[in-house]
Amino acid sequence: MALLLVAYYVCLAVVSSAIVVLLLDIRKWLRMPPGPLPLPFLGNKLSLPASKPWVQFEQWARIYGPIFTIWIGRRPTVIISDPTVAVELMEKRSAKYSSRPRFVAMGELFSDMSSILVQPYGKKWSMYRKLLHQGLTPSALRLYKPVQTAEASRLCYQLLCNPGDWEMLLDRFTAGIVFVVSYGHRIDSMDAKVIRKQFEVMQYMASLNVPGAYLVESLPFLKYLPTVIAPWKQEIIDHGLEQARESINLLNSVRRDIANAEATGTPIQESLAKLLLETRASAAPGMNEREFASIPLSLFGAGSDTTASTLCSAFLALVTHPEALRAAQAELDAVVGSERSPTYEDEPRLPYLKALIKEVLRWRPVAVLGGTPHASTEDDYYEGFYIPAGTTVLGNTWAINLNEEYYPNPHHFNPKRFLGDEGALASEKSDMERGRKTHPAKSGHSSFGWGRRICPGADIAMNNLVIALGKLLWAFDILAIPGYKYDIFAYTEGFNIRPLHFECVIKPRSEKHRQVVEAEYMEAMEVMARFPPFE
Template identity: 40%
Template sequence: MLFDKLFDYLGSGSVTVSPKAGHDLAHYAVGAILLAFFGIFVDYGHMLWLRSKLKPPGPRPWPIVGNTFMLPDTKPWFWFEELSKKYDAPLITIWIGRNPTIWVCDAWAASDLFEKKAGIYSSRPRMVVFAELGAGQSNFLNMYTTTPAQRERWRAHRKLMHQGVGVQAVRRYRAFQNNESRVVALDLLRRPAEYVAHFERYATSVVSIIAFGRRVETSADPIITEVIAAMHVAADLNVPGKTFPMLMETFPALARVPNAVAPWKHGLGRKRGRFFFYALAAEAGEQEGHEDSFVKHIFAESEKQGLGVEEIASLTGNLFGAGSDTSSSTLITFILACCAFPETLGPAWEELDRVVGPYRSPTWEDEENLPYVKAFVKEVFRWRSVAIIGGQPHAPTQDDYYKGWLIPKGSWIQGNVWAIHHNEREFPEPDRFNPKRFLADSPDSRPFPGERGYMTFGWGRRVCSGQALAEQGTWITIARILWGFRVQKAKGPDGSVIEVDINDYTNGLNWRPQPFECSITPRSAEVEETIKREGRQALEELEQYRGESKYRMSTFYK
């Protein structure tokens, strides 16, 4: 249509073009086209040379776009797993535009690269969507570590995160984390159908107490609904794919177009969300009491560490946003597993009745005496890991080789947790929820790198900073729900069982089950009374964390 209008314009008499000028114009146009084709030919030849000589195997890339348009519409980690099996290779290469991305689909390869060579694989590749249009190098998640200055900055952020939610720090939080878990049990007793809202309130409240010194009392609090909704949007937008905004990873020049004329950017690059989290931090930092809160520690260290507004906002936002979404999603997966695999509940009930009894709920001191419950929690982490591709990609700080394959410096290399946790060599019948996999004397147990037996939280120096907090809270909450309730498939009005679908999950990088109905009832009258008593006591002890923010994400920028 554009060319038709141009020809009409040229032929209208408004413009006169001499035969010689027209001949020269056509000559230049042909030359430009030939030059473009030659450039594409040379570039594609270079891509194929790299593919055949240097990289792990994968499908043949197309010129310019690579394998981008071969990606499935949803859940690409399934396709990466299939390719790993097709090529019989622990690593595969997928070209996103002209850039190779390497996907690790094997536990032992992931351990060899990300754990044993953690010093090399500690950096990040270029990430147009998540980093350059997001928080950039102000965010601990995105920071490069290729130069001494970058490593020093990253270490400063990592130290602050470890001081907030590291292995030693989280033990200080057990009292209020346990009380919030008791409140979850009380909420499930009163309104079992709203289990998703209860889990989101619980997870958000725990990180809110840690970060700001104040709890979240109700599931209707906008701080839950708005922040978790924002986390879901971010997770959905960052799935590797062939649609915008992730298509900008294939065509990065499109990221430089101003937002006003670039609807494909989905509003990314405005640098707005991070300032909301700074406002929350500053508000909590100015209030009296709870001097051990994370934000007060950050502000106390800000001058020494030279922290800017964006860095403080990112540190707070990472803790608050990610901690609330991932923990609640893990608990929803736990409920799904109970419904889909009821045969796994009997051993847990027997163990809890024998060790704990009905007149108190489990505590962390019971953990070593509850090996089956401990194994149950590990299987929840393994069966449907929330961070299904292990968080953000890694990048080597120097050229490296694995099984004769070159992994160039700065390459995008990422773990496929789905494939790792569903390899039948380590996990026979991987879709079956089976806690006995994690019992040392069980015939279902198989060797696996690392002492935990799963890779849910990533690897090496880029392992999730909140791992200890998540593991601590997930154990006590799952143990308490197993102790207190019968979690089963729901029944319809006619008494028929409503089935659940173990594969019906969202598409985001932090996925969770789609909504499903279930039945959650107390296991006995004695247990019910204990839940009520402990829940009331927990609410009294949590009263010290009562508080409210004046800020709402939905109105902050108005």
């Protein structure tokens, strides 16, 4: 009888606590931005789509407005679908919205919180960011341009020889630049073990970063389950340990380069890893080896796969909108001629090319859900809605970049939307004169994120796109195959997206263009010979 009484009071206490928690959740739910009705304790878990959640979020934005709330268990996530709202919260109020939510799968299990990507806002994150920015200063970016130019020329030559491998060659181009910048080594082939491994890891990490993908994000206590009954947990941990070993091995390769240079008296090429190793004692006190090794490798995530995916979207845009290809080539012919391919010095006189790049970034943003989510660190209010501290804040870049109020007929690829009446890049005034809302960002799109968490590799990525697309459009016709069905919505899953593979025709525009590509390739290889290859 006594045991029954104890059980009764225990049950009563549990039920009472659950009711109190539920009432508190309801009170919070009523004060926050509206959204789909959550279930007690489960939230919207059952209504979150397993595939392409950004499309569902875009549809919900039409129902609930440009800022709405979904619930992952008892954790609220605010979804933003308007660029003005995104800038107001994540840039103008960046002191409140620059942290990260708790990442159980990707942060605690996969990376053991050793990555800058998952670091909450604070002193440790600031140290990571400061170290990373040593390789991203304006003077450093200028030093990378000869390598970027050489790699773009090498890309053109490789496409000339193997046009059917265009997607793999775009991946090699961006990976090659990142590895030269990060480690002072070049990548000659996507068959190199080091690069294959990094692309595998990037794809796996993207799968961990999708809202609702893992129940452990809603119920964090599941991370403590024994791996015998939670094999998913061991899989995540094993992938993370493998990534840590790879990043440390890459750092050790630069250590060996430095040791050999000291022994032989021969200088080695500068790189972010070399700079970090030389300043580690003073610049990174207290960092363990896994944390330290993650910094140069983080450039790979910031500027390699994402840039290659943008170039893939550019190819899809060009074969489905050939008028854009013809307009870009007309500009390049007028400015550059046929005796050489474009260089960075030509960039100021190529407004249509720059508008085309902006349109690619807008039309099909790679970080389709705005990159890694932000989190608020203080209670806040927006237009009367309550946003409590600890709220996950996610900019749906898909919905933002395709918002019809800012971009009429948004799925039509039209670089001219970024040009004014005189053919120069459009200004805020010209937008207003056309009767459309003005995107608050200077770039005119939201593809690199916001505020203090903006993509650190954005400038490298833009420089890559300028030189690569400039040379590619100058050298080649990139055309649709007659009768081939192209689907501009056929994209991969995951947090970073790219078009599903498609076929196209890539051919030199003339024999003269072919000869220039071959000659510039020889010059490019003289530049790249300074950097030893990664096997």
